[in-house]
Amino acid sequence: MASDHANLQCQSELATDYYGLGVRLGVYFAWLGSYIANTILPSECGSAADTSTIFLLTLLIAMAGDARTGELTQIDGLILMHLCGGTVFGVVTLWGYRTRLYRNHGPRAVRMFGGFGTHIRLIVSLGVSIFGLWFWLYGVTGSLRAMGPDDGTDPPNSADCGVLYTFFFAKVRADSGVRFYYVIVCLSCILWFGTMLLVSSLAALASFDRIKSLVEYSKWTSLNRVKYATGFTHKELKFMFNFLRVANLIWLIFAAVTVEVTLNFNHVTGVLGGRHDGRLQLPGQLLPFLVGLFSFVKILYQLFKAKWGGAGEAAAGRVEPTEVVEAMVISPTESTFPADEESEPKMLSSRADSYFVARSLPVRYLVGWLPWLGMVVHPATKKSRLSILVSRGTGLSAVEPGSPEELDALPTKRENRMG
Template identity: 25%
Template sequence: MAICSFSGNADMYGLGIRIGFYLQWFGKILATWVARKEVTGMRLSESLFIAATFLALIIQTDRDNLRPVEIYIILLLTFGGYLYFVPLYIWRLLIGCDPDLDPSRHPRVRAGKMFSRLNFLLLCSVCVFQLWFWIGRVSTIGRDGCTEFGFLFARVRLNQRGFVVVNVVLYFLLLLCCVVVLGISLGKRWGFLEEKPKRRIGRVRKTALQELQTFINLTVVSIVVAATELTIAWNHITDVNEISSAGQTIPLIIGVGQIVRVLYIMLVTGDDYDDYFSGTNSVDSWPSGSYASGPVSVDRLPPMAPAPGSP
């Protein structure tokens, strides 16, 4: 079968949209080291981008306006930020799930509980869609006589059996991990599982684990960027490498603005995260094994001193 060139959907994965995603990914990684106060807002912005793109993907797929390879590209953008779970879980298996060697337990900036729950729901939704795509949608490739390619560290036919199996297994395992994590969380909340005592680790090891997490994130993001751009080139998709609409300039400008903000803090004002979260709220004062986040609970605040002259 031949490789068929076609005009892509620039409003879904045009150059401005892609660059906007890339800048947010790399900007967030940089911000965790030089502008930690910005990370919370950048996480929210990225999640909103993903949610909006994923919703549009569902609508366009329901209307049958996208070819399978286009869905694949959009899924790379919406799921690319989550793929760091793959090397992370491999690392956990290698260390025997030792919490003292798990970089995800010692983040530079902790996510809030509400954000974590909503992000978890979004992750599960995208995993379910991924499974539907690889099991049900990819099988339609080739009916028009055209071959479509994906990325597996080389050019691979999108409907090649081995490639499909790898992706189905990958997203099934990720979804299974999500279910297990949810079960453990509910078990602890309802008292069926006992909370393990929280342990502290040394600053040197903590920094090393944070650097490992950064390396994992950078590696995964770089691979996803390469996979996206190579997939577009391999499939001869046209009209998606120019910025010509507000739908592309908006994410591009937001991404550029975030990078400029992070660089400004790094070069001019400096990162005052520890001053902002001073005292008991300092990130270094939190238990290293805890998944708790945010400011100190109101239950732990000291009582107010009585007013002068009060009984």
């Protein structure tokens, strides 16, 4: 019996397309490049985040679409969920707290986030969490096809392929108690990302308010992005970064091991890269492999230029406004400081950051994890900005909240027209 299992070979019809050797290597290179960018070379955080988000979105579309048509099998969903989990919890960042930007520049680094890229990553992460909840509740219990003689593969699978196993520090059945752990994780992510998406509607309201003001008062030159504030202190941000750079590395290694060991547990040998397996030269494998590889090589090259390229290559460590706007959607007014060097102490925080740090711990942490709330909760008072400015527009487009006296002294619509 042991010999039979040792020679057992199982397959799914689309395993190579979903998670063939080229696809997995591309994802792993994207993970490694993103980790280096987040922890060592923050000037490359934007492009690395784009690569990881593209891979994550591709996997989500494949899972959701093929689950609907019945082409996705249990083993396919399991491996893809492990790949998505490594990306979401290891490299994808919404407000950049896992990056070196906050260590170098303090609370004001939050100005680099909150744009298009942040909200795209939020939506994709929420989508992965929703699919994950469905998969662990229903997919592994019969809603998706298991491998076996009747799954339509050619040659047909053995009946011994029908039991789905996963790695969780040991070989365990995917439909056993371990799935409740994943259900809790996915449900927690849905609640968290869903709350963030709901609160992020304030950004849309702020944009509408700003455009409305531009149209009404013809102040076309004042178009700029909303700037956020965080309630975390520089010391807290440095501790968070130091903790996450270790935890993220451990998680990425664990995620990669989980994927590879799970494939071996389920005897899916056709994608493990043997002499006649995987076929890395095919476009479906070569394209994701090269995307991940060259993204990683580019980051290594920029790291060499920034660290050892000499004074002539100083620009390698500096964030260029045009590059940043396209990648991380950083505010042009805040994107000209060096991304790989520590700022002067006096530049680590703005007036808004100082006000929020002075607030109570619950308010600070609430604004820290949900920076959109900084547009509503005024940092220096217990009043909301909406209650103060209800008769003068939403006020959400204010980018640098000041003292209560300054807010009360804001010009009315008539004064704006005169000014």
